[in-house]
């Protein structure tokens with residue numbers, strides 16, 4: 001049913017729950033691949049060198065750590081795991097990957113690192129579910 005699973009993580013507790021559900025889903029579905037992505041904010045050009053390189057290195061480093069933690073949390077899954085670092089607005093980046101990689105399902109947390117505690121869905125999950133080219137599993 002789901003041959004290609006796309007999991008989006010941001011290092012939040014919610015994304016951790018989403019990661020565990022994505023692993024369960026993969027164990028049931030035995031998909032061809034599970035793709036884990038994290039998006040980082042674009043680096044403003046006005047920073048200039050060498051500041052720009054430092055910021056790029058730091059942001060990519062943090063995003064790599066989030067990916068590594070998610071892959072560790074997935075544990076043993078019966079499929080290939082791919083990871084991707086994306087630059088830009090998280091929802092747009094997730095939607096782009098889902099389209100280009102022809103994902104069959106997107107797994108995301110209901111909330112993320114944002115601080116607006118009253119909201120049921122975060123800004124990323126809202127935008128992803130509104131525009132996704134495939135089913136979305138929003139994990140609470």
Ligand SMILES: Nc1ncnc2c1ncn2[C@@H]1O[C@H](COP(=O)(O)OP(=O)(O)O)[C@@H](O)[C@H]1O
Pocket residue numbers: 008009010012014015018037038039040090094107108109110111112113114115116121122123124125126
């Ligand atoms: N930068 C990001 N890269 C990849 N996935 C993300 C990113 N930000 C959020 N997500 C995904 O979207 C879910 C919901 O986060 P979000 O909508 O941003 O909530 P909040 O508004 O609370 O930050 C997260 O649990 C995660 O699965």
Ligand SMILES: [Mg+2]
Pocket residue numbers: 010112113114122123124
């Ligand atoms: Mg967020």
